[in-house]
Amino acid sequence: MKKTNYHTHTYRCGHANGNEEDMIQAAIDMGIEELGMCCHVPFPHYRKHLIRSLPSVRGVRSLLSLLKAIIKDGPNMRMPYRDMETHLELLSQYQKSYEDKIKIYKGFEAEGLSVYFDYYQKLLYEHKVDYLILGHHFHKHCISNDYFGKEKMTKKDIYLYCNDVEKALETNLFSYLAHPDLFLIGYNQFDLDVQTVSRRICQKAKDLNIPLEINAGGMRRGLKNINGEQLFLYPNAHFWDIASEVGNDVIIGFDAHDPSDFNDAMYNQMIKFAQDHRLHLIDHFDFLQGDFKKFQSEYDIR
Ligand SMILES: [Zn+2]
Ligand SMILES: [Zn+2]
Numbered sequence: 047m048k049k050t051n052y053h054t055h056t057y058r059c060g061h062a063n064g065n066e067e068d069m070i071q072a073a074i075d076m077g078i079e080e081l082g083m084c085c086h087v088p089f090p091h092y093r094k095h096l097i098r099s100l101p102s103v104r105g106v107r108s109l110l111s112l113l114k115a116i117i118k119d120g121p122n123m124r125m126p127y128r129d130m131e132t133h134l135e136l137l138s139q140y141q142k143s144y145e146d147k148i149k150i151y152k153g154f155e156a157e158g159l160s161v162y163f164d165y166y167q168k169l170l171y172e173h174k175v176d177y178l179i180l181g182h183h184f185h186k187h188c189i190s191n192d193y194f195g196k197e198k199m200t201k202k203d204i205y206l207y208c209n210d211v212e213k214a215l216e217t218n219l220f221s222y223l224a225h226p227d228l229f230l231i232g233y234n235q236f237d238l239d240v241q242t243v244s245r246r247i248c249q250k251a252k253d254l255n256i257p258l259e260i261n262a263g264g265m266r267r268g269l270k271n272i273n274g275e276q277l278f279l280y281p282n283a284h285f286w287d288i289a290s291e292v293g294n295d296v297i298i299g300f301d302a303h304d305p306s307d308f309n310d311a312m313y314n315q316m317i318k319f320a321q322d323h324r325l326h327l328i329d330h331f332d333f334l335q336g337d338f339k340k341f342q343s344e345y346d347i348r
Contacts, residue, residue, distance in 0.1 A: 050297075060122065063303065088154075100112065108189050134152060157188070169221065179222050222258065265316065321331050341346070
């Protein structure tokens with residue numbers, strides 16, 4: 047199996063270290079053959095998007111970080127829209143200058159927000175990026191109290207996550223599902239509802255032939271004592287036992303936020319996790335391009 051990774055952030059997302067070249071160099075140093083650069087997708091009219099989410103904010107901290115983002119018209123957690131052309135242009139240059147060392151792809155990690163589906167389609171249609179991955183962090187408003195990885199998730203939250211993910215995968219815009227088990231961080235028991243949600247997500251991905259990602263982000267935080275069991279926040283052992291039963295294709299993702307995130311220890315840990323859970327590992331996947339016709343009317347309006 048080739049060493050590959052399609053989930054790489056840069057400092058442009060506001061919470062990562064390393065520029066495009068730092069990340070590429072670190073990937074080359076650990077022998078990665080194919081690398082996908084995959085910052086959090088920038089939104090056009092970002093300020094408007096943030097202002098619309100103001101009424102949903104709960105808590106002073108969320109409010110302050112949202113206000114900061116509105117003023118900066120840039121990260122809270124995603125690349126500013128004004129950086130996109132420069133970022134993609136730099137990647138085109140590095141694709142050429144590093145071509146005998148590594149194969150570089152352009153991508154974005156994007157939420158399954160239906161208001162942006164036509165925009166995502168445009169990014170793919172115009173070949174701005176090669177692929178998108180679904181990292182469904184938020185339901186509607188990209189603020190921390192709506193975060194699907196928050197500390198306390200209700201039953202309603204997990205079904206909301208499940209419905210959103212199913213709908214998003216059906217668009218064919220997303221080539222794989224990043225950290226599918228993110229919702230489990232804040233839901234401490236593997237009860238019947240979580241089993242149902244996990245099985246639905248795995249089955250939908252399987253039916254559509256879309257791989258699931260074992261994500262290093264949760265592993266980097268180490269094992270936690272959850273209800274007397276030693277588990278990662280994600281990948282969650284119980285979720286992946288279901289993925290194994292369903293027979294999903296599985297890809298590993300470093301979700302690198304720092305050049306040092308590329309290291310063999312983490313690579314081996316992810317591979318071992320996949321082997322322990324008898325998962326069907328793959329090192330490449332089809333880059334899905336959406337269904338242009340489905341979004342055409344909206345696309346024409348813009
Ligand atoms: Zn993510
Ligand atoms: Zn990520």
